[in-house]
Amino acid sequence: MIALGINQISKAALQRLPTYVTYLKSLPADAPDHISATAIAAALGLGEVQVRKDLAAATTGGRPKVGYVVKNLIKELDQFLGFNSLSEAVLVGCGKMGRAVLDYRGFSCYGLKIVAGFDIDPALVGSSSSGKKILPMQKLKGVCTCNNIRLAVIAVPEDQAQAVCDELVACGIRGIMNIAPVHLNVPAGVVVRYENLAIEMALLAGQVETRFQEERLVK
Amino acid sequence: MIALGINQISKAALQRLPTYVTYLKSLPADAPDHISATAIAAALGLGEVQVRKDLAAATTGGRPKVGYVVKNLIKELDQFLGFNSLSEAVLVGCGKMGRAVLDYRGFSCYGLKIVAGFDIDPALVGSSSSGKKILPMQKLKGVCTCNNIRLAVIAVPEDQAQAVCDELVACGIRGIMNIAPVHLNVPAGVVVRYENLAIEMALLAGQVETRFQEERLVK
The missing domain is CATH 3.40.50.720 (NAD(P)-binding Rossmann-like Domain)
Structure with missing residues (x-):
């Protein structure tokens, strides 16, 4: 099942989700059961707030101070991304x-x-x-x-x-x-x-142009 | 110049804009100076409302009963799409x-x-x-x-x-x-x-799934 929610998450977040899954699955068998957003962010070079937001959009989320249960997080991400039903x-x-x-x-x-x-x-x-x-x-x-x-x-x-x-x-x-x-x-x-x-390239060119104009206004 | 506005138009509309340009440029030299959204819609097999909306997003628009000045419309669309500055x-x-x-x-x-x-x-x-x-x-x-x-x-x-x-x-x-x-x-x-x-495919699959579920609810 590709979750209904997949249309409610940003593409940038969707882009990052497989990175989380790959990382979580690569953790050694004797790693702790729980992991924090801080630890995931540090390992992947991402912002902590971004990690928290991404995971909240795709899963039931972690708990304050405790973090996420690794195996549940993998399971929920797999389900969200449709790994389980081709x-x-x-x-x-x-x-x-x-x-x-x-x-x-x-x-x-x-x-x-x-x-x-x-x-x-x-x-x-x-x-x-x-x-x-x-x-x-x-x-x-x-x-x-x-x-x-x-x-x-x-x-x-x-x-x-x-x-x-x-x-x-x-x-x-x-x-x-x-x-x-x-x-x-x-x-x-x-x-x-x-x-x-x-x-997509035209939109990119438009975004770059907008940035240039904003920078000119600031100067 | 790719207009600032390019980021404010839908991708579906952006997809259609070159079709309008190609059609307008293909009109014979002795065609009338003006053209209506109705005529453009009929020629391209599109909805009239859609044509009107697309052109309003990218140009200064037509006038009621008179329609669009063909050569101005081409010029504005070319400019919007960045034809004029690579x-x-x-x-x-x-x-x-x-x-x-x-x-x-x-x-x-x-x-x-x-x-x-x-x-x-x-x-x-x-x-x-x-x-x-x-x-x-x-x-x-x-x-x-x-x-x-x-x-x-x-x-x-x-x-x-x-x-x-x-x-x-x-x-x-x-x-x-x-x-x-x-x-x-x-x-x-x-x-x-x-x-x-x-x-993009995952989002498409999600949309199709949503449609199926909506249809099931209706039944």
């Missing part, structure tokens, strides 16, 4: 970006797995990338329905994205991560998230 | 994901350009991807300072990301897009954005 997804479009996503190893930290890639290009079909097969589009419906898959990534060229989107919806997909830089029309009940690196 | 960036880490980003063609829609990639791997250095050279790390400082570059993308393995980040900051970089799935510590005045596809 969400599977398919990916359509195995060009450079698509294959980079197929190969991306960060998904498992969040209980996610891309089971296969799909493409119309016969030159790509039949090969595999990081152990994941690239299958022809004809197999999309079978793979999605047999495995009850609800999530998909679209990484096709923008002029093909809407057609692929329609096909995915017909295969029972309910959540789409769209990497193609184009708006998609979907029926009610289907969620689309846009992953557009250019937009 | 922001340049460097990219460090030219593995699969890094090269996919180097090759990504969506940046120009938002007035962005990645000028070069950098890597420590001698096998990659000297080659080029989509016409962009992959240079050795020793050239990073020179390229950044000579071109007054303030933005960078980090696409190195996570255990090298902090060291690369420190180096970029020393080169005068003020905004970092971090694709490595790891938290970065930066001095005050430097902005980091995290581009973590796994987090």
Whole structure:
């Protein structure tokens, strides 16, 4: 289960949660049962307040002076991040970006797995990338329905994205991560998230510009 | 100039803005001087209210019954999106994901350009991807300072990301897009954005789960 709460936590905090889990799981077997936010913060080079806030958003929290029970904290973080129940997804479009996503190893930290890639290009079909097969589009419906898959990534060229989107919806997909830089029309009940690196970069450029202007005002 | 306002508009709207620009620029030379939100919405298969809202967020807007002056609308959208003053960036880490980003063609829609990639791997250095050279790390400082570059993308393995980040900051970089799935510590005045596809997918899975639960409640 990916907890409902995952949408109520900041992305920066989500980014840090797997770091906490990795650290907590790396503690020696004879380490104390409890750990403080101060100790976690010191070990990871983070602020104490930030650690406390992050853990409060994802778990039932620690107790003053006592801290967190390590094994409970691991269990709650694992549950929050969906380690305990894998969400599977398919990916359509195995060009450079698509294959980079197929190969991306960060998904498992969040209980996610891309089971296969799909493409119309016969030159790509039949090969595999990081152990994941690239299958022809004809197999999309079978793979999605047999495995009850609800999530998909679209990484096709923008002029093909809407057609692929329609096909995915017909295969029972309910959540789409769209990497193609184009708006998609979907029926009610289907969620689309846009992953557009250019937009993220533009927002970054805007933030840097804002900082510069603020600094100029201070001077 | 990327307008200050770019941080105050939704990502979904930002996603649609280049579509408006492309459409408006494709209108024939003898088309009327004015255009209505209704006409734009119909041409692009979008909702009228959405078009009106998107354009209001990025431009000074149209006038009731008259609509928008096409050439002014294009000018304002271009300015908003930063077409008129290119922001340049460097990219460090030219593995699969890094090269996919180097090759990504969506940046120009938002007035962005990645000028070069950098890597420590001698096998990659000297080659080029989509016409962009992959240079050795020793050239990073020179390229950044000579071109007054303030933005960078980090696409190195996570255990090298902090060291690369420190180096970029020393080169005068003020905004970092971090694709490595790891938290970065930066001095005050430097902005980091995290581009973590796994987090976006986890949020998508959470949204889909929420929808399912809401539907169950309705039934």
